[in-house]
Amino acid sequence: MPSVEILGGNVEYEILGDSGDLIVLTPGGRFSKDFRGVRPLAEGLVAGGYRVLLWDRPNCGVSDVQFFGPTESHMRAAVLGELLRTLDTGPVILAGGSGGARDSIVTTVEHPDLVRKLVLWNIVGGVQGQFVLGSYYVVPTLLAVRSSGMEAVAALPEWQTLIEANPKNRERILNQDRAEFNRLMLRWLEAYVPKPGQTIPGVPDDRFADIRVPTLIIRGGKDDYDHPKRTSLEVHCLIDGSEVIDPPWPEDAWERATEARARGEDVGGFDTWVQAAPPILDFLARS
Structure with missing residues (x-):
């Protein structure tokens, strides 16, 4: 796979598809671009006529670890911004789930000239979601x-x-x-410490006013405590003109997958993401 040095560290990436507007697809956690569930969604978007850039963010996959910035998402946004400029992509569509949603939001806020549309799902928030992230990753x-x-x-x-x-x-x-x-x-x-005026970790609510591109939000499931329904609705309120839709997967998909893994079953948290391809393609076609 190709790689390029960005801000002092190598970043591995690949582009799927031969033509069409470019979508940058970003998964969550510290999972790589090859984590199960990510590529099927990318292939679904390619089948809809788009190119898709998959990348191993710093501290993910085979890319170099990096340590700077006010948050890990701000660091990744800085790296993604320079990666897109290095590749000379022009404005792109950002699509991200879970931590990838946060990375995409920060990138849009910090590099508005590089983003033309934004798609978000599984947005982390709430006391449990933020405390779990801090306790697990930091x-x-x-x-x-x-x-x-x-x-x-x-x-x-x-x-x-x-x-x-x-x-x-x-x-x-x-x-x-x-x-x-x-x-x-x-x-x-x-x-990751929940605080007033900060719906998602590390991003003051007033910065959402800087997002001025067509935005689709696939809301969190009503039983998803890591990516609460309430958080996605609050983000919808903060991004002027954004559109929010019901999840294409069951309301309790995340919790049931978590329980299945605890029982030793071969289930991935991102397995359902491929179901987002049709509503994403619909949004992109009409926005």
Whole structure:
């Protein structure tokens, strides 16, 4: 796969399709572009006449780990902005789910000249959703660096996975200044603390006024505590002229998938995403 150095780290990407407007598809968590459920949605969008850019964000897949910015999403937005400029894509359509929705929102706010339409689903918010993210993605790393330093950080399962995918990542982690890295982790953690005037982590509500492109929001399911229905409706209220639709998957799809994985079943949280292709294509055709 092609890769390019962006802001001091290599980013791997690929473009599916031969013609049509370009959609940047961004998954959630620290999952790679090859995580199950992502490519089927991309292929569905390609079948609808679009090209799709898949990319391993910093701290995902085989791309280099990177550590800067007010939040991890702001770091990824900075990298995506430079990636699109480097590839000379012109304005693109951003489509993202879960953490990818947040990354796409921040990119649209920070780089409005690069975005022509925006599609969001599984938007994280609420007390449980934000606390779970902070405790899962930041707290173990924060405790490791504070107690034992960067060697302990590199030994954590989360970072070991990225080191196995890209051995250079071990040195990139070990080369971080311990005090500055600790400070960064505290900053990233603070973004996940629910607070008034901040519907999604790290993004003040007033910044949504800077989103002036056609926007589709697939609302969260009524039983989804990580991506609450309420959060997607609040984001809809904050983005002037946005459109919100019911999810094309069951209202409790996320919770049922979580329960199935706990039972040891082979179920992925993004498996249902391919069902979003028809409503996304419909929105793009008429917006």
